Amino acid sequence: MIKQMISGVVPPGVAEATVMTVWPSVGSTVLGQMLGRLYRIKSGLGPISVGRLALLATIPLGMPLYLSLRLPWALRRYRLTNRRVTIERGINAKVERYVDLDRFDAIDLVVQPGQEWYDCGDLVFRRGPIETLRLPGVSRPEPFRQTCLKVRQSYVSVAAAQPEVVGAA
Numbered sequence: 001m002i003k004q005m006i007s008g009v010v011p012p013g014v015a016e017a018t019v020m021t022v023w024p025s026v027g028s029t030v031l032g033q034m035l036g037r038l039y040r041i042k043s044g045l046g047p048i049s050v051g052r053l054a055l056l057a058t059i060p061l062g063m064p065l066y067l068s069l070r071l072p073w074a075l076r077r078y079r080l081t082n083r084r085v086t087i088e089r090g091i092n093a094k095v096e097r098y099v100d101l102d103r104f105d106a107i108d109l110v111v112q113p114g115q116e117w118y119d120c121g122d123l124v125f126r127r128g129p130i131e132t133l134r135l136p137g138v139s140r141p142e143p144f145r146q147t148c149l150k151v152r153q154s155y156v157s158v159a160a161a162q163p164e165v166v167g168a169a
Helices: 030-039 050-057 059-068 141-161
Strands: 018-022 076-081 084-089 094-100 106-110 120-127 130-139
Touching: 018 141, 030 050, 030 059, 050 059, 076 141, 084 130, 094 130, 106 141, 120 141, 130 141
Parallel strands: none
Antiparallel strands: 018 076, 076 084, 084 094, 106 120, 120 130
């Protein structure tokens, strides 16, 4: 058990602690994006639109698509810790890919056609012009983006203020 001065705050040098976890939306899949483009069509008469009719007609397709993202072997999550941002897969959350907090300096939000219907988008972590990690279909991406930037700023600021180790440690 780690003793903490402030509850929930763990220095990165001591342990890796989760700050926030988000789950990919159906908009992370190609089929989900196609359905999102179809659902956003507003042409029609009054409350009856092409998009709403398409939504009703594709329920047998949409439900299995959503449930397929929740299968134990397909389960994905995006986790922000006090050290890095990770893409994890499976029930036991094995890290598939990650980027350290000091390995990016900007996060772009890219909303693919069809993703806006699901209120999701891709977060692209960049170091200069180089893409270091992409999180496809993040549900409600802006709060997660802002949290990642704040945690990164804290991490980089503390790392810069720490004295460098000289000699054998």
